Amino acid sequence: AQSVSQHNHHVILSEAASLELGCNYSYGGTVNLFWYVQYPGQHLQLLLKYFSGDPLVKGIKGFEAEFIKSKFSFNLRKPSVQWSDTAEYFCAVNAMNRDDKIIFGKGTRLHILP
Amino acid sequence: DTAVSQTPKYLVTQMGNDKSIKCEQNLGHDTMYWYKQDSKKFLKIMFSYNNKELIINETVPNRFSPKSPDKAHLNLHINSLELGDSAVYFCASSPPGSHGYTFGSGTRLTVV
Numbered sequence: 394a395q396s397v398s399q400h401n402h403h404v405i406l407s408e409a410a411s412l413e414l415g416c417n418y419s420y421g422g423t424v425n426l427f428w429y430v431q432y433p434g435q436h437l438q439l440l441l442k443y444f445s446g447d448p449l450v451k452g453i454k455g456f457e458a459e460f461i462k463s464k465f466s467f468n469l470r471k472p473s474v475q476w477s478d479t480a481e482y483f484c485a486v487n488a489m490n491r492d493d494k495i496i497f498g499k500g501t502r503l504h505i506l507p
Numbered sequence: 508d509t510a511v512s513q514t515p516k517y518l519v520t521q522m523g524n525d526k527s528i529k530c531e532q533n534l535g536h537d538t539m540y541w542y543k544q545d546s547k548k549f550l551k552i553m554f555s556y557n558n559k560e561l562i563i564n565e566t567v568p569n570r571f572s573p574k575s576p577d578k579a580h581l582n583l584h585i586n587s588l589e590l591g592d593s594a595v596y597f598c599a600s601s602p603p604g605s606h607g608y609t610f611g612s613g614t615r616l617t618v619v
Contacts, residue, residue: 425606425607427607431548435612436597436610436611436612436613437550437597437608437610438610439607439608439609442606442607444606481548483550494552494555494563495552495607495608496552497542497549497550497551499547499548499549500548500549500550502548
């Protein structure tokens with residue numbers, strides 16, 4: 394069965410620091426990959442997604458993620474974080490050729506210090 | 508216009524009661540979902556409907572019953588509510604091909 398693992402449960406950074414959140418998935422076939430963000434008290438919003446093509450995907454608010462197929466990874470990065478990036482970040486995967494179910498990781502809570 | 512709307516936003520009820528949460532999407536998507544987010548923020552899929560047909564039914568107690576009167580609506584009815592049902596329930600929809608979900612704003616259910 395497909396699964397998603399997010400390495401960091403809670404990350405604390407100062408403003409302007411660089412960010413990398415780890416995500417690994419387990420599924421041997423073709424996948425669609427996503428990062429969602431949930432700001433405090435709000436619903437989930439799509440940050441970026443990878444379906445095919447260039448493995449370096451750019452999303453909203455300066456976020457990007459790199460799909461490395463050999464490592465089954467899809468890490469999220471941002472060169473310089475802002476206080477407003479404080480939120481919960483979820484990596485998610487959908488296994489192609491199966492149902493449209495998206496499996497979410499357990500999330501990483503990002504706290505940016507002003 | 509709200510793309511995926513859920514009502515109510517907050518629901519506080521006593522154990523043993525029966526309650527419903529409604530979800531509507533105006534995106535023209537064929538597939539709708541219910542997810543449960545627990546106190547640790549873990550998101551777990553409960554159900555998925557495609558064009559009114561049940562596609563995914565995860566290991567959810569049969570006290571939970573989804574109903575889809577048409578492809579734009581997916582309601583969730585919960586019988587005999589228990590303390591452990593307290594969570595935030597998110598509705599979502601997607602077009603064909605798993606291009607990502609659009610989520611509703613969530614319903615925070617508190618069972619006392």
